[in-house]
Amino acid sequence: xxxxxxxxxxxxxxFAELEARxxxxxxxxEAFVAASRDYAELEPVAKIAADVRAMRSELADLxxxxxxxxxxxxxxxxxxxRLKEALPEAERRLALAMLPRDAADARPAMLEIRAGxxxxxxxxxxxxxxxxxxxxxxxxxxxxEVVSMNASDAGGFKEIVANITGxxxxxxxxxxxxxxxxxxxxxxxxxxxxHTSAATVAVLPEPTEVDVQIDDNDLKIDIYRxxxxxxQHVNTTDSAVRITHIPSGLxxxxxxxxxxxxxxxxxxxxxxxxxxxxxxxxxxxAEAEARKAMVGSGDRSERIRTYNFxxxxxxxxxxxxxxxxxxxxxxxxxxxxxxxxxxxxxxxxRLAALGE
Numbered sequence: 578x579x580x581x582x583x584x585x586x587x588x589x590x591x592f593a594e595l596e597a598r599x600x601x602x603x604x605x606x607e608a609f610v611a612a613s614r615d616y617a618e619l620e621p622v623a624k625i626a627a628d629v630r631a632m633r634s635e636l637a638d639l640x641x642x643x644x645x646x647x648x649x650x651x652x653x654x655x656x657x658x659r660l661k662e663a664l665p666e667a668e669r670r671l672a673l674a675m676l677p678r679d680a681a682d683a684r685p686a687m688l689e690i691r692a693g694x695x696x697x698x699x700x701x702x703x704x705x706x707x708x709x710x711x712x713x714x715x716x717x718x719x720x721x722e723v724v725s726m727n728a729s730d731a732g733g734f735k736e737i738v739a740n741i742t743g744x745x746x747x748x749x750x751x752x753x754x755x756x757x758x759x760x761x762x763x764x765x766x767x768x769x770x771x772h773t774s775a776a777t778v779a780v781l782p783e784p785t786e787v788d789v790q791i792d793d794n795d796l797k798i799d800i801y802r803x804x805x806x807x808x809q810h811v812n813t814t815d816s817a818v819r820i821t822h823i824p825s826g827l828x829x830x831x832x833x834x835x836x837x838x839x840x841x842x843x844x845x846x847x848x849x850x851x852x853x854x855x856x857x858x859x860x861x862x863a864e865a866e867a868r869k870a871m872v873g874s875g876d877r878s879e880r881i882r883t884y885n886f887x888x889x890x891x892x893x894x895x896x897x898x899x900x901x902x903x904x905x906x907x908x909x910x911x912x913x914x915x916x917x918x919x920x921x922x923x924x925x926x927r928l929a930a931l932g933e
Contacts, residue, residue, distance in 0.1 A: 580671055582630075582633075585626050585629060589623065592620070592623035596616070599613065621674055622674045625667065629671050632660055632663065632664050635656075636657065669928075672928055673924055681782035681857065682745060682748035682751075683744075683745060684783050685740060685782075686750050686780050686781060686782055687724070687739075687740055687779075687780070687781040687783055687850040688738070688739045689737075689779040689781070690706050690736070690777070691703065691735070692735050692736070693756065693774070694775050697733075697763075698774040699774040699776055700731060700732070700733035700735055701729070701732050701733035701763075702733065703733050703736075703737065704729075704732060704733030704737075705907060706757055706776055707734060707737050709912060710750075710909075710912075713913075714741055714743070714909075716910045716913075717749070718743055719741050720741070720742045722739060722740045722741075723738070724739055724846060725831050725833045726738070726833065747782045748920075749920070752916070752919040753778050753780050753881075753916075754778055754779050754780050755777070755880065755882070756777055756778075756879060757778055757881065757884065758773060758775045758883045759776075759884045760772070760773050760885045761887065762886070781850040781854045782857070784849050789852050789856070791822070791849065791852070795823050796820055796821065797821040798819070798820050798821075799818070799819040799820075800816075800818060801819070816836060816840055817840060820845065825852060825855060827851050829845075829847045831844035831847070881893065881894060882915075884906075884907070885903070888901075889903045889904070890902075891906045891915070893915055893919070895919070895922075896919060896922050898915065
């Protein structure tokens with residue numbers, strides 16, 4: 578994709594302007610923070626743009642050379658061939674760097690996993706998925722903190738919600754939302770028959786209190802006694818919290834902590850994330866729908882991936898990618914290959930859309 582010369586000049590001019598403003602020492606407070614952020618975002622784009630301009634200029638000079646000297650002509654032809662091969666890749670890298678970024682890409686994320694169809698086996702699979710993301714996060718240098726969980730009697734989780742913090746968390750996990758399906762022989766299956774179960778995954782960008790303003794008057798808060806499996810009381814105090822956000826109808830419950838205040842704080846954290854995602858979807862509208870169609874809608878009702886134990890394979894249905902390395906994927910690091918492929922597909926589709 579060829580970027581117009583005047584666009585390259587605009588990038589160079591804007592970068593030089595920001596550089597001069599920051600070096601002047603006249604910026605303070607919010608103005609300095611804003612300029613520093615703009616500079617950091619533009620710097621990688623400006624560097625690639627400068628490379629592209631230099632390559633184009635060198636190519637033009639070589640093509641204008643007097644070719645009467647055979648030796649110079651041969652050297653020029655060799656260098657011209659090298660530049661013509663390298664320039665399209667540099668222009669592609671520049672186009673990628675110039676793509677609009679999702680403002681939430683750098684955010685921490687709220688990971689929600691719920692057992693779907695399949696009873697105890699689905700809960701066990703939800704547990705497998707959580708451990709996969711936990712190991713993947715550790716491999717990325719991220720931190721995972723469980724916000725709430727509802728364990729299954731047979732093992733695994735009926736539901737688990739965790740907060741993941743670190744660099745670029747949402748950018749790498751956002752395509753994990755959807756239905757994950759497992760095909761395997763349950764340990765309780767004496768006949769050796771393969772069962773199919775499912776779990777839903779949702780990855781939501783973590784907002785700040787500034788991003789989502791919640792009016793206390795819009796909340797209905799119920800306090801009740803927390804209970805565990807089989808109706809057993811987890812504690813003898815009314816510490817469980819159910820928060821209903823009346824305008825949106827969203828309901829969040831939290832009972833893992835013994836403190837009512839801690840449960841309320843965690844429930845508000847989850848509610849804020851869900852409201853922020855709802856706001857993002859509404860704000861992006863048709864653009865969001867078009868973008869999500871690139872690698873699946875991310876809707877939790879859509880099957881996105883199958884983990885087949887008998888065949889040792891993982892298939893991502895959105896990009897028709899099958900990896901025969903199930904264990905590596907479930908161990909965490911192997912998930913990188915799927916994540917990278919999904920990001921690459923998204924970038925390719927967005928690049929194609931720019932050229933239309």
